[in-house]
Amino acid sequence: MRKSIAAASALFALCVSTGALADGNKLLLECQDGINSMSGAVAQNGVGVGHCVGVLQATMDTLDLFHEAGGLPRLVCVPEGGIPMIQSMRIIVQSLQAHPESLHLNESVLVVAALKNAFPCQ
Incomplete structure (x- = not known):
């Protein structure tokens, strides 16, 4: 139980620490730039595309870590073998566009919410 509380606290701290x-x-x-560049266009901001990829991968890895090492229940249940990065980007962009009132929130929180909606656990 203590591990679960500590892991949840660490996840919360991670999500709010970079909010500003x-x-x-x-x-x-x-x-959006990442989707365009993976579809054959030239990236407008290569560093930004790398940031998008990094946030998505780091958030998914952190969710897995807290489940495996922290003993927390799975929050997101992606299909066996994972999903392509461009699919992750499309899910995030669709969610962000559908909820513009939430764009001020921390990016990791938004990624978790989008992935939970796309891949809920049973």
Whole structure:
């Protein structure tokens, strides 16, 4: 139980610690650029695309870590073998566009919410 509480506290701290620096507005632009560049266009901001990929991968890895090492229940249940990065980007962009009232929130919180909606656990 203590491990679960500690893991949940660490996840919460991670999500709010960068809130002022990284929100959905920036992530939306970066991930849209990432989709375009993975579809054959030239990236407008290669560093931003890398940031989008990093946030998505780090958030998914952190969710897995807290489940495996922290003993927390799975929050997101992606299909066996994972999903392509461009699919992750599309899910995030669709969610951010559907909820513009939430763009001020921390990007990791928004990624978790989008993935939970796309891949709920039974």
